[in-house]
Amino acid sequence: MSLIDDYAEAVAAHLIAAGYARCEPPILQPASIFFDSGEDLRSQLYLTSDVSGAEYCLRPEYTIPVSRHYLASRAAGESVAYSYCGPVFRFSSEHKSEFAQAGIESFGRADREAVDAEILTLSLEAARAGRSPDHQSPDLQGSDLIVRIGDAGLFSRLLEALDLSPQWRRRIARGHTQGKSIAAILNASVNGPSGDHSGVLGLLEGADKHGARAFVEDLLSIAGITSVGGRTPAEIAERFLEQSALKTGAGFSAEKRAIIERFLSIEGDPDQASTQLRRLAAEAGLDLNAILDSFDMRLGFIAALGLDVGELFFAASFTRNLDYYTGFVFEAHDRSRQDEKPVAGGGRYDQLLQTLGAPRPIPAVGAAIFIDRLRRSFAGEAR
Incomplete structure (x- = not known):
């Protein structure tokens, strides 16, 4: 079976029709640009070098290559939306190392909450369009998918409000991204x-x-x-x-640890979670009003786009295993196989483009759709 078959092209066509122009960056990429993306990704790279000794790798994902394409274009700094659909390469001892990935990236939009909601709902629409081209709704009721959401920016703001030292903030944020508990x-x-x-x-x-x-x-x-x-x-x-x-242990008290642990325990219905987060902030004397207002605004935009917010599962502890995420994050899983890898996922990465050479931070958010996982999920095939 071809990697880019009718199923993949149906997903890609839906993204293009939504106004996300097709972008296919080169398969061969400079290896160094992926080294700070997370331990998992670094260990999965297929590396090579040229006669000068410069290291390259086969494209392991699309976000960084599409970001580099955007920065090299005349539109850099402006509002631009791209889609993609093609092969990526990651070493795995258990699964195929070459697989198809579709997705979307949005750069330069200042209306962060609105575009976060758009990326989420469009990703779900496209995933379902691959199954049924006439399906135009992101509605999850009766769906095979369950969607988990989180907010890396909310956790970062909590650590800042607790007045932790930069060392502690870096250590906790990095450990959290790696899925470690506070105790660990x-x-x-x-x-x-x-x-x-x-x-x-x-x-x-x-x-x-x-x-x-x-x-x-x-x-x-x-x-x-x-x-x-x-x-x-x-x-x-x-x-x-x-x-x-x-x-x-300078600057880290038992009280601050208890607040972080309480924060990370909050999960469930997003609207109810917002109420719990505001209660925690008030009782701890922390100013989280701005970030929680943004959280609520995003939920409003998600609802306006036709997705039942009550069908989403929020977890304050939820994170994705790529270091560049700075805000809203999400993953869609097969409802019957929730412990397996997501069929789609993404989030906001406002600082990534500056690390790639942009003179200032540029708002950016995107999502990847894993074609093979979706195909198996919808077809009910054994994995």
């Missing part, structure tokens, strides 16, 4: 797998930041170390200071 994040060794640096960390405890950085840089200089893994002595010193702050 807090109990993890600050040294990691690279070795025991407790002696150096002990000397840094209580030292002022300027003196501690100079101390570490002097140690590296005496040892004749000019760089490690591409990091400069100043960057290595900063990492030691971060580890020292984490080791002492």
Whole structure:
């Protein structure tokens, strides 16, 4: 069976008809642009190099390649919508390593809540259009799909409101993206797998930041170390200071831990979850009004586009395993196989384009539709 068959083309045609122009970036991509996307993706890359030693990989997903295409175009910085449908390549010992992926990416729109809702509903419409081209509704009632939603921006705002140090915010946010519990994040060794640096960390405890950085840089200089893994002595010193702050538990109280755990336990009907989140913020004395207003506005736009909000499942702990997501996220799963990989998923990634070279942040949101998984789900085939 061809990867891009009538089923895939029906999905692609629905996306194009919705105003998302077809974009097919090259299959061969610079490998480095995917290294900071998440541990899972990095480990699945098919790598090669040219005669100059430059590393490339087969396209493992579309969001970053389409983003690069947009930034290289004359429309960079403007409102543009793209769709795609083609092969992607990820190593897997259990499934095919080449598979078809369709999807959409929207860049430059300031009406974030409205376009978040559009991306979600259009993705569901397109998935169902592959099954029945005449089906134009994202309605989930009686559907084979269950949709989970979350908000990475809401969690980030909570960590900011708790006045945690940048070190703790980075560590908790990264661990959360990797699916770790708060207990696992807090109990993890600050040294990691690279070795025991407790002696150096002990000397840094209580030292002022300027003196501690100079101390570490002097140690590296005496040892004749000019760089490690591409990091400069100043960057290595900063990492030691971060580890020292984490080791002492500075700025992280039992009260703050309890608030985070309570936040992450909230799930269920999105409207009811919003009420619980506002209650938590009020009782903890945290200002989450702006981000929760945005949350509610998004739900309003989703409802206006014909999707029953009560059919969605919100979880404050829900995240996707790609590091670039910064806001609304979602996944659609086969209702009878909810523990398996999603048939569609996406979210907002407002900071990604700046990391790819844009001079300023550009609003961006998109979704991927996994054709093979959808085909098996709708056809009821054994996996």
